[in-house]
Every structure is written in C-alpha cells, then in structure tokens.
Amino acid sequence: MIELQGVWKTFSVGPVRVHALSDVSFRISRGEFVILTGTSGAGxxxxLRVLYGAERPTEGEVEVLGRDVPSLGRSEVAALRRSLGVVFQDAKLLPARTVYDNIAFVLRALGTPRSQITARVFDALRKVGLSSRAQAYPAQLSQGEAQRAALARAIVRKPPILLADEPTGNLDEGMATEIHDVIKDIWTSGTTVIxxxxxAGLAAVLKRRTxxxxxxxxxxxxx
Ligand SMILES: Nc1ncnc2c1ncn2[C@@H]1O[C@H](COP(=O)(O)OP(=O)(O)O)[C@@H](O)[C@H]1O
Ligand SMILES: [Mg+2]
Incomplete structure (x- = not known):
C-alpha cells in the first residue's frame, strides 16, 4: 500500500545542503499501524510530505495506493490527498465555523448528498468521542477536543490511510495518550495509520511497528 525505495530529499539553504531524507526504503502493508519517530529535524x-505529494523526492521511488507519487501532476496529487486523511500538530479548524460545519464542509466539497451528511459527520464525531461538542466553535474547545475534531474531519471521508504529523505535540501527557487511543481506535476500524x-516514550505504549x-x-x- 505504501512503498519507498532509495528515497533522498535534499534541501539547499544558501550554500548548505541538508539531507532531510537519506536513502530511505520501507514498505507498509494495508492495515498496519506504524509509528515514525526521531528527534526534531530527523525528517x-x-x-510524510513526500508520501502525500507535497514534496518531490530528490531521488528514489514512492508508491502510495498504487500511484507513483513523484510523477503525479497537480490534479492527481489533489486526488491522492482525497484518499488520505492528514492531521497536524495544529488542528487547523476554521474558526468561524462550528465543529459540525468544519467536518460537514469536507463532505459538501466532495458533493456528498445532503441527506447523508449529518449521519456521516456524527459517525465521525462518535469515533473520536466528540459528539457532544458538535455545535461548539473551535475557540471553545480544549486542545485535546480540537485535535479530536481534526481527526473526525480527517476520517469523515473514510480514507484508507491516516497520516498524523505530531498530532499530540501541543498536548500534555494525559491528553496525548487519549489522542493516541483515538488514533488506535481509528486503526482498529480498518484504517492504515502512520x-x-x-x-517516543508515549508512542512506545502503543506497542506497534516503529x-x-x-x-x-x-x-x-x-x-
Ligand atoms: N523547506 C525546507 N527548506 C530547507 N530545509 C528544510 C525544509 N524542510 C525541512 N528542512 C530541513 O530538513 C530536516 C528535516 O526536517 P523535518 O522533516 O521537518 O524534520 P522533523 O519533522 O523530524 O522535525 C531539517 O534539518 C530541516 O531543517
Ligand atoms: Mg516535523
């Protein structure tokens, strides 16, 4: 489902060349839960950006969901991203919309029939334990709740793969563990997760491939 072969990504910052990725190869099968760890700046x-087509590798092969990612054009990258749920350290919710509307927005943009939207939004909110906060605005949420909302938004399309980049980076340890548990539930329901x-210590508790x-x-x- 995901395969990297000899991937390099080199950034040039003035005269300095930084190898953000050096000859990285691995394969991830459907249904795996994989933790990617390393100190800040490790790559x-x-x-993750190479996987969802936001960066082109300097060298090497990247295959995701049967697509040769580096060769994709702009519209094909957009299509790939619709098959991937992505969450970040910052929940990036639209501040002027409720939790419900932040999630429904994704489905409306995809042309999901109106009659299905409410049920699908609440299904996603239930999976992340946030049903009771559907009508709240982002500013009213705790950081943990905001990340749950971001996760609900990421999974509402039922993507085969969820990519999470430091989703607990802003959270205290207790909340981070709760969010890891939510991600584990998402995995259990059949989504491949990175x-x-x-x-690393918090992630080790999950006891998954690292x-x-x-x-x-x-x-x-x-x-
Ligand atoms: N757009 C960029 N331009 C220049 N250097 C970059 C860029 N993105 C990342 N880097 C460098 O690549 C290395 C890996 O960064 P990153 O992938 O953000 O690591 P991590 O997410 O593990 O903290 C770092 O040295 C970082 O400074
Ligand atoms: Mg990072």
Whole structure:
C-alpha cells in the first residue's frame, strides 16, 4: 500500500545542503499501524510530505495506493490527498465555523448528498468521542477536543490511510495518550495509520511497528 525505495530529499539553504531524507526504503502493508519517530529535524515531516505529494523526492521511488507519487501532476496529487486523511500538530479548524460545519464542509466539497451528511459527520464525531461538542466553535474547545475534531474531519471521508504529523505535540501527557487511543481506535476500524511523533516514550505504549529516523536516515524498523 505504501512503498519507498532509495528515497533522498535534499534541501539547499544558501550554500548548505541538508539531507532531510537519506536513502530511505520501507514498505507498509494495508492495515498496519506504524509509528515514525526521531528527534526534531530527523525528517519525519518531510517523509510524510513526500508520501502525500507535497514534496518531490530528490531521488528514489514512492508508491502510495498504487500511484507513483513523484510523477503525479497537480490534479492527481489533489486526488491522492482525497484518499488520505492528514492531521497536524495544529488542528487547523476554521474558526468561524462550528465543529459540525468544519467536518460537514469536507463532505459538501466532495458533493456528498445532503441527506447523508449529518449521519456521516456524527459517525465521525462518535469515533473520536466528540459528539457532544458538535455545535461548539473551535475557540471553545480544549486542545485535546480540537485535535479530536481534526481527526473526525480527517476520517469523515473514510480514507484508507491516516497520516498524523505530531498530532499530540501541543498536548500534555494525559491528553496525548487519549489522542493516541483515538488514533488506535481509528486503526482498529480498518484504517492504515502512520503516526509521526518525537514523543517516543508515549508512542512506545502503543506497542506497534516503529520506524526511527536519525538525521534523515532510517536507523531502525522494528515491531
Ligand atoms: N523547506 C525546507 N527548506 C530547507 N530545509 C528544510 C525544509 N524542510 C525541512 N528542512 C530541513 O530538513 C530536516 C528535516 O526536517 P523535518 O522533516 O521537518 O524534520 P522533523 O519533522 O523530524 O522535525 C531539517 O534539518 C530541516 O531543517
Ligand atoms: Mg516535523
């Protein structure tokens, strides 16, 4: 479902060349839950961006859902992203819309029939434990609730793959654990998950396959 072969990503900052990814290869099968860890600057975000087509690798092969990602044109990248749920450290909710509307917005944009929207939004909210906050505005949410809303928005299209980039980076340990549990529930219901986090200790509790990046190199793949 996901395969990288000899992937390099080199950024040039003035005269300096930074290898954000150095010869990274791995394969992820449908239904896996994979933790991607490593200290800040190790290349986690760059790796996820390469997977969803936001960065083109300098070298190497990237296949996601049967597509050769580096060769995709702009509209094909947009189509790929509609098959991927993505969440970030910042929930990025639209502040002037309720939780319900933040999620319904995605379905309306896809042309989902009106009659199905309410049920699908509440189904997603139930999965993340946020049904009671549907009419709240983002400013009224705790950071943990905001991340639950972002997760609901990411999964409402039922994407086969969820990519999470430091979704608990702004949260205290208790809330981070709760969000990891929600992500684990999403995985249990059949979504392939890649969770990037520098909080290796928190992620270790999940006891899933772990890829460790160090200065762009994949130094460990275990579990
Ligand atoms: N657009 C960019 N331009 C220049 N350097 C970048 C860019 N994006 C990332 N980098 C560099 O690539 C390395 C990996 O960054 P990143 O993927 O953000 O790591 P992580 O997410 O693990 O913190 C870092 O040295 C970072 O400074
Ligand atoms: Mg990052």
């Amino acid at each position: 986690k975000t760059t790796l 969770l990037a986090t520098h909080q 890829l460790v990046l160090e200065r762009g190199r994949l130094i460990k793949d275990q579990g």
